[in-house]
Amino acid sequence: MTAVSPPSRRASAFFFRKPKLRLGILLSAPLLWLGLAYLGALAALFITAFWSTDVFTGKVVTDWSFDNFVTLFTDSVYRTITLRTVGIALLVTVIDAVIAFPMAFAMAKLASPKAQRILVIAVMTPLWASYLVKAYAWRTLLSGNGAISWLLSPFGLSGPGYGVAATVITLSYLWLPYMILPIYAGLERLPDSLVDASGDLGARSFRTFRSVILPLAFPAIVAGSIFTFSLSLGDYIAVKIVGGTSQMLGNVVYDNIGAANNLPFAATVAIVPVVIMLVYLAVVRRTGALNNL
Amino acid sequence: MSKTGRVVLWTALGVGFAVIYFPLLVVLLNSVNSDTTFGWPPKSFTLEWWGRAVTNAGALHALWTSIEAGVAATAIALVLGTMAAFALQRYRFFGRDSISLLIILPIALPGIVTGIALNNAFRTILGIDLGLLTAIIAHATFCIVVVFNNVVARLRRMGGNLEEASMDLGADGITTFRLVTFPMLRSALLAGGLLAFALSFDEIIVTTFTLGTGMETLPIWIYDNLFRPNQAPVVNVVAAVLIIVSTVPVYFAQKLSGGDSSSGGRI
Numbered sequence: 001m002t003a004v005s006p007p008s009r010r011a012s013a014f015f016f017r018k019p020k021l022r023l024g025i026l027l028s029a030p031l032l033w034l035g036l037a038y039l040g041a042l043a044a045l046f047i048t049a050f051w052s053t054d055v056f057t058g059k060v061v062t063d064w065s066f067d068n069f070v071t072l073f074t075d076s077v078y079r080t081i082t083l084r085t086v087g088i089a090l091l092v093t094v095i096d097a098v099i100a101f102p103m104a105f106a107m108a109k110l111a112s113p114k115a116q117r118i119l120v121i122a123v124m125t126p127l128w129a130s131y132l133v134k135a136y137a138w139r140t141l142l143s144g145n146g147a148i149s150w151l152l153s154p155f156g157l158s159g160p161g162y163g164v165a166a167t168v169i170t171l172s173y174l175w176l177p178y179m180i181l182p183i184y185a186g187l188e189r190l191p192d193s194l195v196d197a198s199g200d201l202g203a204r205s206f207r208t209f210r211s212v213i214l215p216l217a218f219p220a221i222v223a224g225s226i227f228t229f230s231l232s233l234g235d236y237i238a239v240k241i242v243g244g245t246s247q248m249l250g251n252v253v254y255d256n257i258g259a260a261n262n263l264p265f266a267a268t269v270a271i272v273p274v275v276i277m278l279v280y281l282a283v284v285r286r287t288g289a290l291n292n293l
Numbered sequence: 294m295s296k297t298g299r300v301v302l303w304t305a306l307g308v309g310f311a312v313i314y315f316p317l318l319v320v321l322l323n324s325v326n327s328d329t330t331f332g333w334p335p336k337s338f339t340l341e342w343w344g345r346a347v348t349n350a351g352a353l354h355a356l357w358t359s360i361e362a363g364v365a366a367t368a369i370a371l372v373l374g375t376m377a378a379f380a381l382q383r384y385r386f387f388g389r390d391s392i393s394l395l396i397i398l399p400i401a402l403p404g405i406v407t408g409i410a411l412n413n414a415f416r417t418i419l420g421i422d423l424g425l426l427t428a429i430i431a432h433a434t435f436c437i438v439v440v441f442n443n444v445v446a447r448l449r450r451m452g453g454n455l456e457e458a459s460m461d462l463g464a465d466g467i468t469t470f471r472l473v474t475f476p477m478l479r480s481a482l483l484a485g486g487l488l489a490f491a492l493s494f495d496e497i498i499v500t501t502f503t504l505g506t507g508m509e510t511l512p513i514w515i516y517d518n519l520f521r522p523n524q525a526p527v528v529n530v531v532a533a534v535l536i537i538v539s540t541v542p543v544y545f546a547q548k549l550s551g552g553d554s555s556s557g558g559r560i
Contacts, residue, residue: 012465026380030373034395038434041414048413060417102305121547126313128491128539132515133532137316205298226401234403250405273403
């Protein structure tokens with residue numbers, strides 16, 4: 001081969017011999033974007049949390065202090081809201097796990113391959129039907145003359161109305177597909193032979209569930225819980241739509257950016273879910289859940 | 294499994310789907326319900342709200358903003374997500390786990406954190422006025438992971454054999470990418486792009502904090518009109534349209550990805 005190769009070919013050969021350079025080029029743009037735009041913004045948020053707002057001009061004052069954190073931890077209003085938010089997020093996660101597991105199990109282990117695909121699409125479709133539309137649907141369902149009261153009235157019961165219970169119901173509804181899909185994916189990967197073996201060794205259904213299926217499906221459940229928990233922690237819109245007068249952390253952040261014009265305090269409050277989520281991610285990392293996302 | 298066990302599980306699945314779809318059905322029914330308070334059960338039928346919705350200037354304008362933001366964010370996410378997917382799937386290097394965590398982070402952290410962090414960075418730190426561009430930057434940040442996940446799943450499934458065969462047969466890197474890698478990747482890119490667009494289209498929390506004042510995407514328009522009693526019927530129609538339209542990208546993404554993307558949670 002003596003012919004001179006075209007430039008594109010020479011370029012190809014050059015990059016082929018330099019895998020590190022190829023990797024560097026591939027990583028550069030995503031890392032610049034996420035590293036600068038996202039991590040940079042998160043770092044800036046953390047710094048802003050130590051600043052304050054001038055009472056008269058409304059401008060951010062760049063004097064360092066722990067005042068915002070002191071307010072957050074000592075004011076009983078914020079303590080109550082933090083505990084309520086974490087409580088709601090935990091409750092929503094547990095409710096979703098309990099509802100999603102049998103559904104995912106039936107999808108992964110009982111349905112035929114063709115039915116499986118249809119069922120997955122059926123779970124994903126409402127996932128993309130606008131968040132607001134679904135929250136709004138619950139507002140009409142839960143209203144005084146809505147479908148829930150209509151369903152319950154023959155039993156002499158009334159609906160929960162707007163409040164914490166309505167918030168939990170709405171959030172559980174909104175995030176349910178985020179729990180079903182990872183559990184389904186996890187169970188689908190779980191070999192039937194293990195379940196059969198457990199049965200052959202004399203285990204009854206419950207024992208097989210507890211000793212074989214649950215431990216193997218656990219990372220998938222945790223993967224789902226990352227979404228249900230995180231999305232609930234930061235929500236403020238569902239609360240505004242069906243929550244009545246109760247508030248969550250997200251509302252405090254939102255009100256401090258908008259009406260109160262106190263960005264530093266909003267930043268301080270926003271750090272709470274970040275810290276909770278980072279601790280949560282660090283803990284669940286060992287279960288291998290992050291590979292199930 | 295015991296017969297009772299099967300019956301219980303099938304019932305759970307059936308009831309679960311009934312609960313998932315019932316609220317959406319109520320919205321669809323209410324969009325043709327002539328009673329403006331939407332009491333249950335609906336009593337009479339009308340198409341008046343649909344007529345008013347398709348001529349609603351605010352909603353149409355918001356729809357256009359949503360499309361602009363979605364298309365731009367998807368384009369950026371496609372480039373960055375694909376690059377990251379190749380880097381993380383094809384190479385082993387120090388810090389690989391941290392980078393995959395960094396890609397997940399924008400959707401793993403609550404939307405309000407992403408929203409306020411970017412809001413703060415744009416306004417306080419960089420001194421940029423919020424506008425459509427800032428919303429696009431924000432949307433692209435959390436859309437990267439959707440494209441990333443689809444491409445990684447496809448790369449994992451297709452392995453390296455065909456590319457090696459292409460190189461053995463004398464094709465250079467660029468030719469191999471053009472004739473072998475890219476065609477196999479195309480449907481995964483399309484699926485990832487569709488889902489990224491759908492995610493951007495639906496996003497409200499991050500958008501609230503990063504879109505300039507006086508601008509509205511469709512979710513923000515809905516939210517603004519949600520508590521106005523005389524707008525309720527039009528909101529209902531827009532909601533109904535969104536339910537119907539949202540099935541399209543999911544259906545195609547699922548078909549195109551060949552089941553790849555079904556493993557994802559938010560993706």
